Amino acid sequence: MSGNNDNMGKAVKDFLAEAEEIVDQLSLDLVGLSDCADTGDCNPDLINSIFRGAHSLKGLAGMFGFTEIADLAHNLENLLDSLRLGKAELSQTTVSVLFDSMELLGSMVRNAGTGVSDTQGIERAVSRINSCLSAPPKADTVSPLARLGISDRILGALTEYEEHRLLENVKKGRNIYSIHASFSLMTFDQDLGELTDLLKQGGEVVSTLPSAGGGLDAGIDFEVLFGSELETAAVTLLVDKDNVIVTCLGGAGEVAADSTVPAAVADGGETVSAPGGEATPGADNSVTAKSFSRTVRVDIGKLDELMNIVGELVLSQSSINEFVDNLRRDGHTSLAAGLSKTAKVLERKLTELQKGVMEIRMIPIGQLFEKMSRIVRKVSREQGKKVELKTFGADTELDKLIVEDISDPMMHIIRNAIDHGIEPPDERISLGKDEKGVIRLSSFQKGNHVVVEVEDDGRGIDVERVKKKAQEKGLIGPADVLSDREAIDLIFLPGFSTSDTVSEISGRGVGMDVVKSNIAAVSGMVDVESRLGSGSTMTITLPITLAIIKALIISSAGRTYALPITSVLETIMVENRDILTVEKKEVIQLREITLPLLRLDRFFETTGMSDILEGFYVVVVGVAEKRLGIVVDDLVGQQDIVIKSMGETFKGFKGISGAADLGDQRTILVLDVGGIINEAMRGNA
Amino acid sequence: MKKILITEDSPTMRSLLASTIESVDDYEIVEASSGFEALRLLPREKVDLIITDINMPDINGLELISYVRNNPNYRHIPLFIVSTESSEKDLEKGLALGANEYLVKPFDPDRLLELLRTYLA
Numbered sequence: 001m002s003g004n005n006d007n008m009g010k011a012v013k014d015f016l017a018e019a020e021e022i023v024d025q026l027s028l029d030l031v032g033l034s035d036c037a038d039t040g041d042c043n044p045d046l047i048n049s050i051f052r053g054a055h056s057l058k059g060l061a062g063m064f065g066f067t068e069i070a071d072l073a074h075n076l077e078n079l080l081d082s083l084r085l086g087k088a089e090l091s092q093t094t095v096s097v098l099f100d101s102m103e104l105l106g107s108m109v110r111n112a113g114t115g116v117s118d119t120q121g122i123e124r125a126v127s128r129i130n131s132c133l134s135a136p137p138k139a140d141t142v143s144p145l146a147r148l149g150i151s152d153r154i155l156g157a158l159t160e161y162e163e164h165r166l167l168e169n170v171k172k173g174r175n176i177y178s179i180h181a182s183f184s185l186m187t188f189d190q191d192l193g194e195l196t197d198l199l200k201q202g203g204e205v206v207s208t209l210p211s212a213g214g215g216l217d218a219g220i221d222f223e224v225l226f227g228s229e230l231e232t233a234a235v236t237l238l239v240d241k242d243n244v245i246v247t248c249l250g251g252a253g254e255v256a257a258d259s260t261v262p263a264a265v266a267d268g269g270e271t272v273s274a275p276g277g278e279a280t281p282g283a284d285n286s287v288t289a290k291s292f293s294r295t296v297r298v299d300i301g302k303l304d305e306l307m308n309i310v311g312e313l314v315l316s317q318s319s320i321n322e323f324v325d326n327l328r329r330d331g332h333t334s335l336a337a338g339l340s341k342t343a344k345v346l347e348r349k350l351t352e353l354q355k356g357v358m359e360i361r362m363i364p365i366g367q368l369f370e371k372m373s374r375i376v377r378k379v380s381r382e383q384g385k386k387v388e389l390k391t392f393g394a395d396t397e398l399d400k401l402i403v404e405d406i407s408d409p410m411m412h413i414i415r416n417a418i419d420h421g422i423e424p425p426d427e428r429i430s431l432g433k434d435e436k437g438v439i440r441l442s443s444f445q446k447g448n449h450v451v452v453e454v455e456d457d458g459r460g461i462d463v464e465r466v467k468k469k470a471q472e473k474g475l476i477g478p479a480d481v482l483s484d485r486e487a488i489d490l491i492f493l494p495g496f497s498t499s500d501t502v503s504e505i506s507g508r509g510v511g512m513d514v515v516k517s518n519i520a521a522v523s524g525m526v527d528v529e530s531r532l533g534s535g536s537t538m539t540i541t542l543p544i545t546l547a548i549i550k551a552l553i554i555s556s557a558g559r560t561y562a563l564p565i566t567s568v569l570e571t572i573m574v575e576n577r578d579i580l581t582v583e584k585k586e587v588i589q590l591r592e593i594t595l596p597l598l599r600l601d602r603f604f605e606t607t608g609m610s611d612i613l614e615g616f617y618v619v620v621v622g623v624a625e626k627r628l629g630i631v632v633d634d635l636v637g638q639q640d641i642v643i644k645s646m647g648e649t650f651k652g653f654k655g656i657s658g659a660a661d662l663g664d665q666r667t668i669l670v671l672d673v674g675g676i677i678n679e680a681m682r683g684n685a
Numbered sequence: 686m687k688k689i690l691i692t693e694d695s696p697t698m699r700s701l702l703a704s705t706i707e708s709v710d711d712y713e714i715v716e717a718s719s720g721f722e723a724l725r726l727l728p729r730e731k732v733d734l735i736i737t738d739i740n741m742p743d744i745n746g747l748e749l750i751s752y753v754r755n756n757p758n759y760r761h762i763p764l765f766i767v768s769t770e771s772s773e774k775d776l777e778k779g780l781a782l783g784a785n786e787y788l789v790k791p792f793d794p795d796r797l798l799e800l801l802r803t804y805l806a
Contacts, residue, residue, distance in 0.1 A: 059769050
């Protein structure tokens with residue numbers, strides 16, 4: 001539009017980000033809709049907010065030329081419009097059509113611009129949406145609103161939707177009130193927010209019309225239309241403010257409950273100004289007033305840049321400390337003391353800055369849990385199983401990139417839990433279990449890690465069956481003796497699936513091996529525990545962030561490397577005689593496991609062999625369920641490092657994930673533990 | 686420089702409108718992300734033209750139009766609605782309340798600029 005490609009590209013990005021947010025919010029709202037669809041008693045604000053989302057999406061997609069998204073959003077909007085205006089019936093079928101369309105919309109937004117298009121899927125969705133609409137609309141009736149004596153000024157500014165809501169309130173026999181409030185221009189939004197929050201405890205706020213406050217520049221008046229079962233006195237008590245006047249326009253019992261013209265409507269003039277006294281909360285159908293969050297959308301790349309700068313500042317700061325030492329050595333003690341004091345202040349502030357930048361990247365894992373609750377509903381519906389999702393620790397915070405990266409693996413774990421874990425209702429009853437299965441999704445912080453657990457109360461993993469399957473697939477030999485633990489870990493092998501019939505749900509070509517490697521890609525680990533007959537627990541351990549990491553600095557054969565602490569499990573002292581050789585490979589026995597050893601000089605084929613010592617250190621590292629011992633000459637210490645990419649030249653160089661500055665003008669390599677373990681397991685080391 | 690108030694809850698749509706207007710002519714943009722914000726901005730900024738959406742979370746565009754047209758301080762300000770065609774009845778109501786023009790999303794940028802030039806000449 002501006003003819004500037006950069007601007008346009010950014011605008012499209014902004015659009016896609018906003019579109020994704022809208023779809024996420026809508027899917028979440030649909031969960032709420034699904035809960036109330038059976039009773040038919042849905043909060044009108046909820047349906048209206050879903051409608052508004054689809055409406056915005058349509059307008060935006062149209063502007064940016066994403067016609068397929070705009071079309072589907074348009075069809076959804078039609079259906080939602082009919083729902084909110086009471087022209088279509090809300091049922092579980094409708095909710096399921098909405099869910100599926102929203103999921104499709106989500107994938108279209110994610111694939112926008114890639115040229116990938118699911119034309120058939122869209123056609124199917126549109127025809128399903130239209131079939132929900134084909135129910136004959138309720139006959140239009142003569143509006144009974146005219147008799148309420150609402151001023152033309154208010155009626156004229158009601159949207160079609162607000163008019164419908166007003167009518168619904170009248171039909172339900174509620175009293176209709178006009179509530180006049182005067183506020184200062186400085187604080188009106190807060191004051192009005194408080195007023196509507198109070199009102200929502202006792203009924204429905206239909207519309208809010210502003211008008212100039214008595215000709216005063218500093219004031220503003222509002223005319224709030226309110227439908228409630230409460231009597232005038234109770235409403236007056238509810239709002240309890242000097243500047244608020246409650247007027248009853250028409251009442252319960254006086255307006256016929258059917259859609260025909262109502263009988264006589266109240267005299268429309270009973271005015272009571274609010275007296276003092278305690279406010280009494282009304283019916284318990286309080287509505288959450290969504291606050292308008294004050295947020296800024298930032299490209300995460302910019303945060304990475306900031307983080308890099310902070311990292312460099314930390315390094316400069318540490319060279320000041322060296323300078324202080326030099327000064328002191330040369331006898332300038334008072335200068336050194338002054339500088340050292342300043343350096344301390346700088347250090348403290350830098351730590352705060354670093355923490356601040358880190359926090360910007362953090363989002364509560366609850367956002368992921370919400371996505372999962374959709375999956376649970378969808379999959380359990382498809383499978384005819386009853387499943388309840390319980391979530392704990394939704395406010396645990398995690399790097400946004402990590403949350404995004406584990407979204408797919410989590411989804412698969414949940415699908416698996418429902419598909420393979422939770423039994424069908426009749427089977428559960430015959431086992432003496434509650435017919436409703438439970439999936440517990442919990443998250444908590446543990447040191448520098450966040451742990452996410454997915455626990456189900458289903459049938460658990462049948463170890464014998466796993467072993468048998470692994471033998472059939474040739475993954476283990478018939479003579480192999482495996483502990484239960486090792487047997488359960490077989491499910492992480494590529495190509496492993498115990499399901500006898502490949503179901504539509506889990507049989508999507510994604511196995512636990514992919515889940516594991518996706519989690520390992522963000523330096524996470526996954527463990528599984530199972531109790532036959534009573535369920536399994538998947539434990540995912542993740543670093544809190546990837547941007548700045550604590551590293552263990554080690555030296556091996558004259559070279560210094562950094563090992564991300566998140567992958568380090570323990571450090572042990574080993575003597576030469578502890579080393580055993582199995583199939584020409586060095587191993588040590590570490591408690592109950594046999595730990596393969598790796599020597600970095602051999603791995604990187606560097607020269608400068610370390611001295612043959614009697615004893616040396618072994619750093620035990622682990623990614624997912626794999627363990628490896630790295631032989632090192634010395635442990636230098638722990639340090640925060642900012643990993644920097646080494647560019648295209650070193651891409652594909654196995655075992656190195658980047659470089660980091662140590663602050664003393666030295667740049668060292670950061671080891672890619674996952675890569676090293678994979679290479680070592682393949683026998684390349 | 687003429688000042689235009691854009692009231693629109695979608696940040697993307699808002700910045701799209703703003704960049705369309707700013708790209709060509711010498712107009713100053715004031716953005717409101719909700720009807721409330723527009724109410725607060727009106728007495729502070731001397732606005733020459735208002736562009737508003739209809740579906741917004743706090744007060745809707747119709748209520749904003751009614752407010753503007755019933756307030757002697759703002760009654761004369763030209764006002765455009767930018768909304769989708771699905772709210773046809775609402776668009777009609779908006780015109781009845783005194784909106785001068787309406788544009789249907791996806792709007793044609795050239796048409797918007799032409800209208801602006803006409804009303805702000």
